[in-house]
Amino acid sequence: MTPFRTRLREAVAAHGPLCVGIDPHPGLLAAWGLDADAAGVERFARGAVEALAGHVALLKPQVALFEVFGGAGMLALERVLADARDAGVLTVADAKRGDIGSTMAGYARAWLADGAPLAADAVTLSPYLGVGALAPALDLAVATGRGVFVLARTSNPEASGVQSAQAWVGGPGGSPRRMREVAQSVVDALADHNAAHRDGPGDGAAGVVVGLTRGTTGRDHGLDLSALGGPVLVPGLGAQGGTPDDVAAVFGGADAPDGPGGVGGPVVPVSAREVLTAGPDHRALRAAVGALNGTLTG
Numbered sequence: 434m435t436p437f438r439t440r441l442r443e444a445v446a447a448h449g450p451l452c453v454g455i456d457p458h459p460g461l462l463a464a465w466g467l468d469a470d471a472a473g474v475e476r477f478a479r480g481a482v483e484a485l486a487g488h489v490a491l492l493k494p495q496v497a498l499f500e501v502f503g504g505a506g507m508l509a510l511e512r513v514l515a516d517a518r519d520a521g522v523l524t525v526a527d528a529k530r531g532d533i534g535s536t537m538a539g540y541a542r543a544w545l546a547d548g549a550p551l552a553a554d555a556v557t558l559s560p561y562l563g564v565g566a567l568a569p570a571l572d573l574a575v576a577t578g579r580g581v582f583v584l585a586r587t588s589n590p591e592a593s594g595v596q597s598a599q600a601w602v603g604g605p606g607g608s609p610r611r612m613r614e615v616a617q618s619v620v621d622a623l624a625d626h627n628a629a630h631r632d633g634p635g636d637g638a639a640g641v642v643v644g645l646t647r648g649t650t651g652r653d654h655g656l657d658l659s660a661l662g663g664p665v666l667v668p669g670l671g672a673q674g675g676t677p678d679d680v681a682a683v684f685g686g687a688d689a690p691d692g693p694g695g696v697g698g699p700v701v702p703v704s705a706r707e708v709l710t711a712g713p714d715h716r717a718l719r720a721a722v723g724a725l726n727g728t729l730t731g
């Protein structure tokens with residue numbers, strides 16, 4: 434399959450950089466006239482796919498908001514992902530998975546294997562059992578032309594104690610031992626992975642999550658992404674306070690095909706609640722996406 438990064442680049446070129454989060458929160462379900470149950474979540478999410486397929490580069494279902502309804506919720510998510518696949522719109526399942534290697538292999542197959550019921554084009558991963566523990570997912574993404582987005586600097590303020598901590602990296606047998614911010618060490622490990630797969634079927638399979646709302650200065654994400662060679666998912670636009678101007682200030686413009694400074698991109702800002710409040714009317718949803726993409730690329 435064409436590598437995920439290439440497919441994402443093509444989708445961004447066709448539709449603009451915005452990723453719309455499919456987050457069926459109870460308040461949004463009520464606003465759309467739907468019950469807060471698995472059937473309501475399914476109608477909400479499949480309605481969003483129907484409205485936005487062909488109009489947006491990437492859709493990001495929030496797995497937690499399906500999982501809350503147990504098996505019926507996960508079946509709804511399966512159908513949402515199938516709809517998106519049939520409609521040709523790329524998906525990233527926001528599952529934030531991460532575990533010891535043997536269990537990680539199960540998560541990898543669940544979200545990234547060809548033919549898996551919940552297969553998406555990409556999945557979000559948490560690196561806090563070690564980036565190395567994510568190898569089964571990284572390897573399967575490479576093998577199937579899918580992608581991963583690993584949490585580096587998340588958009589929530591509580592994360593800084595862990596992600597901004599300094600850690601020793603490198604040492605015997607590898608690069609010289611040195612201090613690095615934890616978030617930067619995640620980026621660097623994924624840059625190494627991408628460098629090893631450059632221009633092959635797994636080209637740029639490893640992306641990162643860098644929140645829009647939590648840089649060192651407020652206008653700077655404070656990371657060196659120049660060697661990443663993969664896409665960057667940027668949550669925080671809209672309901673969390675981030676603006677299109679912030680995207681331009683923090684990332685130098687999301688429409689740069691490879692991101693600023695050779696990030697390797699694309700850089701894909703995420704908005705869920707702000708866009709979804711325009712629904713359930715399909716034309717209104719599409720107009721909200723069009724307007725936001727316009728200001729991101731404007």
Ligand SMILES: O=c1ccn([C@@H]2O[C@H](COP(=O)(O)O)[C@@H](O)[C@H]2O)c(=O)[nH]1
Pocket residue numbers: 454456495527586587588589642643644668669670671672673703704705706707
């Ligand atoms: O650092 C992160 C990682 C993931 N998210 C997720 O993105 C959406 C954002 O929704 P909004 O309604 O646009 O705030 C949501 O699913 C989060 O879990 C994030 O916000 N920050």
